[in-house]
Amino acid sequence: MILFKRTTDLHKYLDAQRQTGKKIGFVPTMGALHDGHLSLIRQSKSITDLTVCSIFVNPTQFNDPRDFEKYPVTPDQDIALLVAAGCDLLFLPAVSEIYPEGLQPTMQYDLGRMETLLEGKFRPGHFQGVCQVVHRLLDSVMPGDLFLGQKDYQQCMVITRLIELIGYKEKTRVHICPTLRETDGLAMSSRNRRLGTTERAVAVTIYQALCFIREELRPGDLARLKEMARKQLASKGFRVDYLEIADAGRLDPCPSWDGKQKLVALAAAFLGEVRLIDNLPLN
Numbered sequence: 001m002i003l004f005k006r007t008t009d010l011h012k013y014l015d016a017q018r019q020t021g022k023k024i025g026f027v028p029t030m031g032a033l034h035d036g037h038l039s040l041i042r043q044s045k046s047i048t049d050l051t052v053c054s055i056f057v058n059p060t061q062f063n064d065p066r067d068f069e070k071y072p073v074t075p076d077q078d079i080a081l082l083v084a085a086g087c088d089l090l091f092l093p094a095v096s097e098i099y100p101e102g103l104q105p106t107m108q109y110d111l112g113r114m115e116t117l118l119e120g121k122f123r124p125g126h127f128q129g130v131c132q133v134v135h136r137l138l139d140s141v142m143p144g145d146l147f148l149g150q151k152d153y154q155q156c157m158v159i160t161r162l163i164e165l166i167g168y169k170e171k172t173r174v175h176i177c178p179t180l181r182e183t184d185g186l187a188m189s190s191r192n193r194r195l196g197t198t199e200r201a202v203a204v205t206i207y208q209a210l211c212f213i214r215e216e217l218r219p220g221d222l223a224r225l226k227e228m229a230r231k232q233l234a235s236k237g238f239r240v241d242y243l244e245i246a247d248a249g250r251l252d253p254c255p256s257w258d259g260k261q262k263l264v265a266l267a268a269a270f271l272g273e274v275r276l277i278d279n280l281p282l283n
């Protein structure tokens with residue numbers, strides 16, 4: 001695996017590869033890699049010629065400075081996992097490399113209602129930060145294929161929108177890959193490392209509450225079902241930001257179901273200081 005720290009070096013190398021006809025796949029990450037990330041690397045390797053992974057804990061997407069400070073950073077372990085997975089290139093830039101003009105946003109992305117719903121509502125500015133960094137990363141890597149995890153359901157929609165906004169639609173195909181789960185069902189996440197033993201044992205309740213919604217879903221009013229699932233989380237000590245049943249395509253919350261509309265259940269909740277998110281397509 002080749003390690004790049006500078007955008008210009010990466011860009012130059014990839015340009016030369018592209019000229020020889022190589023197809024480039026890209027997996028952007030914030031490190032603290034787990035099997036979910038590695039499954040994206042495997043997916044990229046199976047359909048492209050060169051797989052690039054980036055590791056960059058992006059300061060502009062953290063609305064909570066403590067979350068940023070505590071975000072797990074495990075570079076040596078990450079590098080070993082990427083080498084073992086057969087990743088070809090790692091881009092590991094410093095903050096000054098991605099934001100040479102400082103952290104203030106240089107442009108505003110029109111994300112429409114996405115910014116007022118769910119993660120957008122509870123983490124103001126988060127998706128603008130995601131767009132800032134992904135825009136810069138795409139300009140550096142210019143991948144033909146981009147691999148994202150469905151665990152970040154709304155982020156997948158935001159990045160798909162970003163790709164349209166910045167004119168990458170014809171150049172980059174987005175692949176949304178299934179969420180990987182631990183054996184008890186907890187969605188794999190870098191933040192799981194921050195859970196203590198007791199918290200880890202109850203963390204799976206978030207997935208169980210989503211499964212409960214999927215099992216109990218019936219046409220008609222959804223308020224009671226959501227309330228019951230929310231109570232399951234609260235009874236295990238979660239502080240719930242949201243637990244919503246939404247249209248799977250537009251993410252608008254659905255107060256009732258006609259039995260046909262495609263739905264997804266999404267949740268975000270704190271266990272102690274750690275904020276977990278998960279989602280489950282329902283039908």
Ligand code: PAF
Binds near residue numbers: 130155
């Ligand atoms: O999902 C993540 O790890 C990040 O939000 C991303 C897409 C790498 C942008 O920093």
